[in-house]
Amino acid sequence: MADQTALTLLCLFLPVLAALLAPMAIGRFGAAGSWLLALAPAFSFVHFLTLLPQIADGAAITGGYAWVPSLNLSFSWFLDGLSLTFALLITGIGTLIVLYSGGYMKGHPQQGRFLCFILLFMGAMLGLVVSDSFLMLFVYWELTSITSFLLIGFDHEREAARRAALQALVVTGLGGLSLLAGLIFLWNMTGVTQLSLLVNVDDMLRESPFYLTALLLLLGGAFTKSAQFPFHFWLPNAMEAPTPVSAYLHSATMVKAGVYLLMRLNPVMGETPAWEILLPFFGGVTLIAGTVLAIRQTDLKLMLAYTTMASLGLLVMLTGFGAPHAVEAAALYLVAHSLFKGALFMVAGLIDHECGSRDVAQLGGLRKAMPITFGAALAAALSMGGLPLFFGFLAKEEIYYALAHGDLRSILFLVVAVGGNALMFAVAFAVALKPFLGPKVETPKHAHEGPFLMWFGPALLAALGLFAGIFSAVAHRFVSTPMASAVAGQPTVVDISTVPHIGMPLLLSIVTIVLGLLVYLQIDRARALAVRLLEAIGSGPDRGFDHAVAGLVRLSVAVTRIVQPGRLEIYLTVSFILLALTLLVPPIVYGELPDMPSWPSDVLFHEWAFVILALLGLFAVLRASDRLTAIVSLGIQGFAVAVIFLLFGAADLSFTQFMVETLSVVILALVMTRLRLSPTDHRPLGQLLFDAAIAIACGIGFTLFLLKATQGPFNDYLTQFFNTYSKVVAHGANVVNVIIVDFRGTDTLGEISVVLITGLAVLALIRVKAKPRADAVPAAVEEGAKS
Amino acid sequence: MNTVILRTVAPPITALMLVFSVFVLLRGHNEPGGGFIGGLIAASALAIYGIAHGVAAVRLAIRFHPMAIAGFGLLLATLSGFVSIFAGVPFMTGLWIYPSLFGVEVPLATVISFDIGVYFVVVGAIAGIALTLEGREED
Numbered sequence: 001m002a003d004q005t006a007l008t009l010l011c012l013f014l015p016v017l018a019a020l021l022a023p024m025a026i027g028r029f030g031a032a033g034s035w036l037l038a039l040a041p042a043f044s045f046v047h048f049l050t051l052l053p054q055i056a057d058g059a060a061i062t063g064g065y066a067w068v069p070s071l072n073l074s075f076s077w078f079l080d081g082l083s084l085t086f087a088l089l090i091t092g093i094g095t096l097i098v099l100y101s102g103g104y105m106k107g108h109p110q111q112g113r114f115l116c117f118i119l120l121f122m123g124a125m126l127g128l129v130v131s132d133s134f135l136m137l138f139v140y141w142e143l144t145s146i147t148s149f150l151l152i153g154f155d156h157e158r159e160a161a162r163r164a165a166l167q168a169l170v171v172t173g174l175g176g177l178s179l180l181a182g183l184i185f186l187w188n189m190t191g192v193t194q195l196s197l198l199v200n201v202d203d204m205l206r207e208s209p210f211y212l213t214a215l216l217l218l219l220g221g222a223f224t225k226s227a228q229f230p231f232h233f234w235l236p237n238a239m240e241a242p243t244p245v246s247a248y249l250h251s252a253t254m255v256k257a258g259v260y261l262l263m264r265l266n267p268v269m270g271e272t273p274a275w276e277i278l279l280p281f282f283g284g285v286t287l288i289a290g291t292v293l294a295i296r297q298t299d300l301k302l303m304l305a306y307t308t309m310a311s312l313g314l315l316v317m318l319t320g321f322g323a324p325h326a327v328e329a330a331a332l333y334l335v336a337h338s339l340f341k342g343a344l345f346m347v348a349g350l351i352d353h354e355c356g357s358r359d360v361a362q363l364g365g366l367r368k369a370m371p372i373t374f375g376a377a378l379a380a381a382l383s384m385g386g387l388p389l390f391f392g393f394l395a396k397e398e399i400y401y402a403l404a405h406g407d408l409r410s411i412l413f414l415v416v417a418v419g420g421n422a423l424m425f426a427v428a429f430a431v432a433l434k435p436f437l438g439p440k441v442e443t444p445k446h447a448h449e450g451p452f453l454m455w456f457g458p459a460l461l462a463a464l465g466l467f468a469g470i471f472s473a474v475a476h477r478f479v480s481t482p483m484a485s486a487v488a489g490q491p492t493v494v495d496i497s498t499v500p501h502i503g504m505p506l507l508l509s510i511v512t513i514v515l516g517l518l519v520y521l522q523i524d525r526a527r528a529l530a531v532r533l534l535e536a537i538g539s540g541p542d543r544g545f546d547h548a549v550a551g552l553v554r555l556s557v558a559v560t561r562i563v564q565p566g567r568l569e570i571y572l573t574v575s576f577i578l579l580a581l582t583l584l585v586p587p588i589v590y591g592e593l594p595d596m597p598s599w600p601s602d603v604l605f606h607e608w609a610f611v612i613l614a615l616l617g618l619f620a621v622l623r624a625s626d627r628l629t630a631i632v633s634l635g636i637q638g639f640a641v642a643v644i645f646l647l648f649g650a651a652d653l654s655f656t657q658f659m660v661e662t663l664s665v666v667i668l669a670l671v672m673t674r675l676r677l678s679p680t681d682h683r684p685l686g687q688l689l690f691d692a693a694i695a696i697a698c699g700i701g702f703t704l705f706l707l708k709a710t711q712g713p714f715n716d717y718l719t720q721f722f723n724t725y726s727k728v729v730a731h732g733a734n735v736v737n738v739i740i741v742d743f744r745g746t747d748t749l750g751e752i753s754v755v756l757i758t759g760l761a762v763l764a765l766i767r768v769k770a771k772p773r774a775d776a777v778p779a780a781v782e783e784g785a786k787s
Numbered sequence: 788m789n790t791v792i793l794r795t796v797a798p799p800i801t802a803l804m805l806v807f808s809v810f811v812l813l814r815g816h817n818e819p820g821g822g823f824i825g826g827l828i829a830a831s832a833l834a835i836y837g838i839a840h841g842v843a844a845v846r847l848a849i850r851f852h853p854m855a856i857a858g859f860g861l862l863l864a865t866l867s868g869f870v871s872i873f874a875g876v877p878f879m880t881g882l883w884i885y886p887s888l889f890g891v892e893v894p895l896a897t898v899i900s901f902d903i904g905v906y907f908v909v910v911g912a913i914a915g916i917a918l919t920l921e922g923r924e925e926d
Contacts, residue, residue, distance in 0.1 A: 651819035652819045652820070652821070652824070655811075655819055655820070655824050656823065656824050656827070659824060659827035659828060659831065660827065662831055663827060663830060663831055663834070663913060663917070666831070666834050666917065667916060667917060667920060670917065670920035670921055671920060674920055730881055730898070731816075731881075731883060731894065731896070732816040732817055732898075733816070733817040733818070734815060734816055734817050734818055734819060734820070734821070736819075736821070737815045737816055737820070737821040737902070738816065738898075740821060740822075740823070740902075740905075741816075741821070741822070741881075741898045741901050741902045741905070742881045742898050745868065745879040745881075745898070745901060746868070746878065746879050748864075748901075748905060749864055749865065749868060749879070749901075752860070752861060752864060752904070752905050752908040752909070753861060755857075755908055755909060755912045756854075756857045756858065756860075756861050756908055756911070756912050758912065759853075759854060759857055759911065759912030759913070759915045759916055760854060762915075762916045762919070763854065763915060763916070763919055766919050766920065767919075
């Protein structure tokens with residue numbers, strides 16, 4: 001077992017290790033390096049495959065290592081039917097994607113970087129689905145957002161790509177924070193920090209008064225990640241990424257993370273009214289919105305992107321529907337979708353790569369030039385359309401089986417599902433047939449079959465969709481049944497096969513296909529209709545995002561102008577006024593003013609001398625005709641105080657005070673010469689009085705504070721402690737130094753870091769060349785606001 | 788300020804102050820003193836030398852950039868804290884050894900190297916600020 005644990009750990013980190021090697025491998029071997037890199041996910045895939053029989057027998061594998069035992073944190077994983085299916089999809093499709101990227105990005109100067117990002121993402125996504133601990137789940141969740149950001153913005157020289165990357169990061173990142181809050185709620189409600197233990201809590205979550213809050217927060221995470229309406233807008237924009245990214249992240253894996261989370265939580269949070277209203281509602285709206293938006297497009301990738309959104313909506317709807325078989329349908333559809341959508345995206349990339357266009361209006365008659373691609377596209381589209389023999393057919397049958405009940409709610413969602421599926425059918429064939437059939441159309445590049453690296457992936461995925469349908473018993477035994485059982489939270493058997501059963505589901509399938517065919521044949525008219533409909537609705541959340549971001553920038557500029565006006569006088573004035581208020585207001589309000597001190601009678605002559613010296617110094621400061629004299633006079637006062645410290649036995653303090661006084665006079669004098677100020681003070685009388693009032697208030701405040709502090713009973717516990725232990729424990733007689741370097745050494749370490757950083761900051765400030773214009777800084781901020 | 792008197796006495800004073808600063812640093816564990824005060828003394832010594840003979844002379848004399856010295860100090864202090872890991876005790880726990888040099892037992896400790904680190908940080912940072920402010924010819 002220990003071997004298996006270590007091997008699983010290795011498999012979780014293999015993609016990350018491969019990512020580190022990717023730039024080197026591509027640099028050394030060129031595009032052929034992708035064969036080498038694909039070994040990593042392939043190895044993980046095989047390892048997970050060997051775990052399949054155990055999982056299929058109903059076992060769940062947990063393993064891991066203690067990470068921070070004192071905080072009860074562990075790096076632990078949990079493999080059941082759901083996470084293993086995801087792990088297989090991630091590593092399996094991932095292997096194909098790495099190979100496909102080898103062909104797609106061949107000759108690209110940054111191919112190594114690209115594969116590095118892809119493999120990093122794979123590591124993050126794999127971690128996400130196998131995570132057992134909540135915190136680990138969250139960390140991996142955010143890592144997928146970050147790697148997705150890097151991949152969408154891969155062509156960082158295009159503005160559209162940068163915007164799309166940032167948008168995806170903001171939307172999914174905000175969702176991630178919501179998820180974190182939700183997970184903390186779960187932890188507080190149940191006291192459990194691991195998903196594998198969550199199944200034991202029964203109804204504790206559902207009965208908790210915080211159920212709805214936690215649910216909404218978790219949905220915030222899931223809906224943003226899985227592009228549910230109204231957070232869907234980042235997904236189509238993410239199509240700015242190179243096609244392998246769209247195929248892998250934005251259809252097969254990452255966008256399903258939200259669905260994964262919902263499926264994971266279904267056993268403990270599902271079957272409540274809130275769950276069964278929110279999920280089907282938003283899922284249904286997303287399904288319809290996605291298909292309508294998809295019909296409107298003519299760009300292959302965008303059509304697929306919107307159908308992905310629609311499919312995610314369908315999955316969310318099924319997960320939350322709550323009827324028997326709905327969960328099985330969701331499990332089947334999720335697997336089927338990953339297979340056919342991954343394949344179709346790769347086909348779209350292939351067409352784009354070989355013909356130079358991915359606009360359906362400019363493509364046609366490619367079947368002779370690209371026969372293998374055509375075959376793969378057709379098989380994937382048949383699965384997406386849900387025609388018999390294909391895995392997609394099984395999924396659709398199961399969906400209708402789950403939804404076909406007599407009540408109003410079922411009928412409503414049944415209509416939504418049939419309509420959505422019919423439109424998706426039409427889009428599937430628009431993508432898979434339109435470019436290949438009909439007369440040959442001239443394309444920007446001379447069309448020909450792509451390289452093996454590129455057609456191998458889609459062909460294999462499409463073929464898998466067919467075999468999984470034909471040999472459904474095997475697929476159900478190893479994938480569908482364990483996954484559906486994990487989602488349902490109880491043993492469930494999936495037994496649907498390609499043999500048509502006469503009944504309601506079959507009838508609905510036929511209706512879907514007929515409707516889909518009708519729309520496909522009239523696709524131009526349907527497109528015009530969709531365009532008109534969307535124009536009538538007006539601007540969507542995509543525009544809203546821009547407005548929100550611009551508003552945020554404007555707001556922060558306005559706040560910055562108020563808080564940071566950029567004049568030292570104002571900063572100092574505000575700081576000292578606040579200091580005076582802090583010192584004076586609380587004692588007055590709470591009646592904590594010190595008692596009037598009694599006049600000291602035993603002050604010695606030389607002590608008086610130094611007090612008078614200090615006062616003379618102050619007087620000299622006030623009378624000084626120029627600034628330099630004032631600074632030096634302030635030093636007199638400081639030295640006098642240092643001597644008084646010495647007289648009262650604080651040798652170290654006095655010592656330091658001497659040095660600090662000396663250096664501050666020197667540095668202040670140097671700063672004065674630097675700033676080229678006028679040597680004398682030109683403040684008008686009013687300003688002078690105002691500043692004097694602040695200074696006097698601060699002085700009174702400190703005096704009262706010190707008087708109060710010394711009037712309280714003196715607790716000598718610390719004195720006793722340090723005097724007792726300084727010599728014994730820390731081998732030092734100078735208590736002050738022992739405290740600094742030993743008892744509280746970590747504090748000192750922090751302090752000297754501050755000293756160093758201050759030094760660096762001062763150096764940087766002095767070296768800044770004065771800007772030619774006085775208003776240069778606000779102008780720069782304004783430019784930031786515009787861009 | 789650049790008088791003949793100052794220029795003549797600045798080198799011996801600087802040298803004396805530097806020696807004194809090391810003395811203060813080392814005696815700090817049992818008598819008044821320590822890395823912080825020692826560092827301030829050394830920084831003032833460098834500042835005096837700079838005022839008398841110019842910044843370039845000081846930079847030449849100390850060989851390293853003041854911020855590099857400060858960085859070295861911080862590194863030394865941090866590493867002194869990490870030594871305790873090898874003894875299996877918490878971070879920053881003081882560890883002592885008593886090697887015998889020429890028949891005299893010399894107590895050495897991570898707290899001493901830590902204090903030396905403090906000394907270097909203070910010298911480097913303060914001298915860095917002072918020298919940059921003094922070095923008007925650079926801009």
